[in-house]
Amino acid sequence: MGGRDSKLVLLDENGIRCDGRKVDETRKISIKAGVLKNANGSAYIEFGDNKIIVGVFGPRDVHPKHLSDTDTGILRCRYHMSPFSVTERKNPAPSRREIEIGKVIKEALKPAVMLEKFPRTAVDVYVEVLQADGGTRCAALDAASVALADAGIPMRDLVSACAAGKVADTIILDVGNEEDQAGQADMPIGYMPNLGQITLLQLDGVLTPDEFKKCVETGVDGCKQIYEIQKQALKDKFFGNGVV
């Protein structure tokens, strides 16, 4: 990218970040479940300026057949960025980074999905990033878990994800694109709120043990906030305004 504003103030003296947020504030998030007709389950998320759509198929037959497992179902995940998702055209062919994020999302979802109920089948998750602005893996994970629930695939818990990080020697919640580029650390966290288990933890940067602890706590708090939004998205789709 390069050519960044060298005078960019990531955190001012009042504790306000470069995009006007407070230290422990996430970007504006909205999720809508069931946006695609042809997929078994789907979700659309707007996470700040990130726009991501997720479609889920399955459980269904595994093709190619040799990938199937007689003991359990398998989970497959494709993360893809549209050519127009970033400022300079992105080659639509899967890059190293996309393959890796697909793997990371798959592994973050796996503890939640009860695949052992469907031996010899596959659950496919397709993540399409329409617009990227930092933190797409977390946003994609949030949408993917809503889409899986929408598809009616049994899950132990939803997976909520949010990043925490360090800019200007301060631990912050939900690292934006500028903060990611110029900041000191970025830590995406995936979390199952009801089970209290972490399913994704990555760290780019250097943190002291104390900072690390604080960073995880901050991230988990963010995940809990996002969980409420995911919950609302599912309730809006399935229950409307009805009461039992």
Add this chain to the structure above:
Amino acid sequence: MGDNKRRYVIPGEVITTGPYRPEQNVILEDKKIIATKVGISEIYDDTVKVIPLSGMYIPKSQDLVIGKIVSHSSLSWEADINSCYAGMLPASDVFGRNFQPDSEELTSKLAKGDLIVARIVNFDRSRDPLITIADRELGKIDSGELVRISPSKVPRLIGKQGTMIQAIELGTNATITIGQNGLVVVACDTQVGLLKAKKAIRMVDEYAHMPNLTDKIKEMLESKSE
């Protein structure tokens, strides 16, 4: 956690922590009973279950299903039963126990594309579900129209003690066969009745969550008949 009997739940939500027995679509995780699907939770006596609002059809022994023959080998047919597993219909089920693969032609009885009403005989994790058409109400479907609904809404289409389906059949003079897998065959002598029955089934699929749906369906069926 309130102990109210019915509640909307999403995966991961704790339904209750009491000494209950987990049934369909719930798991027990250190004394907490957790929903695994989006649906309505029900606490009945000492059991807890979730009635799902979405999801694919999972074969269950003794279920009546509607399937479409997709292929056959020399010993069996394979039927698409709208699930992640294909139904296996052995040739001996149709030709009798002393079936000889070299003398009988499977396609003479059931060809690719034929629709069948079948019952699931056996299903376990290791094999595809075994189905049968050897019973009075089972077999090849000769006439009627196929309607697909979401498998999770089949119980709603049948209604409590079959009230919903009876209302539709009476209102339209149609014969309706409902497969647990979400496939429904509607047969009717009159075109008007057929269209109306199809519309009613689609309505149930769409508005399954609404209360008093049976009355609304009845109203719709009567209003158009004038």
